[in-house]
Amino acid sequence: MKWMIRGSVLLIVAAIVALLVRKALLTASTPEQPAAPAQVTVRVAATPLPAGRLLRDAELGWLDMPASQVPKNAITRGDSDRLARLQGALLRRPVEAGTPIRLEDVMTADSPGFLAAALKPGMRAISVPITSVSSNSGLIQPGDFIDVILTQQVREAEPGRRVASETIATGIRVIAVGSTFIRPADPDKVQVNDRARTVTLEVAPRTAEIITVAQQMGELSLILRSFANEGGNQPGEQETPRQAPTWSGDISRTVSAPASDSGDILVLRGSRKTDTRLQAGSPAAPVPQ
Numbered sequence: 001m002k003w004m005i006r007g008s009v010l011l012i013v014a015a016i017v018a019l020l021v022r023k024a025l026l027t028a029s030t031p032e033q034p035a036a037p038a039q040v041t042v043r044v045a046a047t048p049l050p051a052g053r054l055l056r057d058a059e060l061g062w063l064d065m066p067a068s069q070v071p072k073n074a075i076t077r078g079d080s081d082r083l084a085r086l087q088g089a090l091l092r093r094p095v096e097a098g099t100p101i102r103l104e105d106v107m108t109a110d111s112p113g114f115l116a117a118a119l120k121p122g123m124r125a126i127s128v129p130i131t132s133v134s135s136n137s138g139l140i141q142p143g144d145f146i147d148v149i150l151t152q153q154v155r156e157a158e159p160g161r162r163v164a165s166e167t168i169a170t171g172i173r174v175i176a177v178g179s180t181f182i183r184p185a186d187p188d189k190v191q192v193n194d195r196a197r198t199v200t201l202e203v204a205p206r207t208a209e210i211i212t213v214a215q216q217m218g219e220l221s222l223i224l225r226s227f228a229n230e231g232g233n234q235p236g237e238q239e240t241p242r243q244a245p246t247w248s249g250d251i252s253r254t255v256s257a258p259a260s261d262s263g264d265i266l267v268l269r270g271s272r273k274t275d276t277r278l279q280a281g282s283p284a285a286p287v288p289q
Contacts (some may be wrong), residue, residue: 041077054143152218160249
């Protein structure tokens with residue numbers, strides 16, 4: 001009987017040992033899972049960006065990528081100094097969507113020759129004086145596209161044509177507002193640009209001549225243009241408008257109303273009274289005797 005108990009104990013011990021050995025072998029044969037690579041968040045182009053573009057926050061995004069794949073001089077989320085320099089910078093070369101932005105890809109606003117580099121080939125920079133009214137009260141910022149409207153007084157014209165307004169240039173890119181080349185990080189904080197007295201525009205040579213003459217003729221107003229233009233031309237594709245000007249008589253019926261050339265006069269002759277209509281240039285009514 002004892003040998004049966006002893007045999008059962010040995011079998012149990014052997015089974016336990018076999019299970020432990022099997023578990024050890026399985027553990028040794030299973031490869032360890034590699035640790036997940038460290039991720040870094042970098043600044044990338046959200047859409048394809050052409051060379052010469054003044055960078056806007058809406059055109060940039062963030063992308064998580066392995067630290068080993070981050071390009072040299074890429075701008076990361078935690079690098080506040082590089083992020084500040086990227087604001088309003090000029091893109092030196094085209095960048096595809098999802099591609100990290102590197103320092104060598106941009107020219108910052110404080111770099112020598114920034115304004116000349118910001119101009120497209122064949123274009124010119126012209127500065128025009130502005131007021132808070134003519135510039136949309138500081139809402140126009142570097143990188144925006146505008147139309148230019150001339151309003152002038154026309155001397156020795158009939159009442160309905162003494163004030164005229166017409167669009168003289170369209171699709172003009174704003175290079176700077178005052179001495180500021182950078183769009184504010186917070187669009188609500190535009191106090192600096194609101195005090196600016198000049199706006200620098202990127203124009204074709206012919207458009208520069210048109211605006212220069214227009215400054216001597218009357219007041220210029222800058223009209224903010226939608227970046228997603230509904231027409232056939234995209235912002236920056238300048239054209240000389242051909243539509244007719246708007247006259248003061250088109251706006252107000254008061255200045256366009258013709259003067260009355262006749263009138264009624266009540267004439268009393270004793271106990272009689274008559275109505276007399278006088279035409280322009282007719283002799284005066286006779287004086288009652």
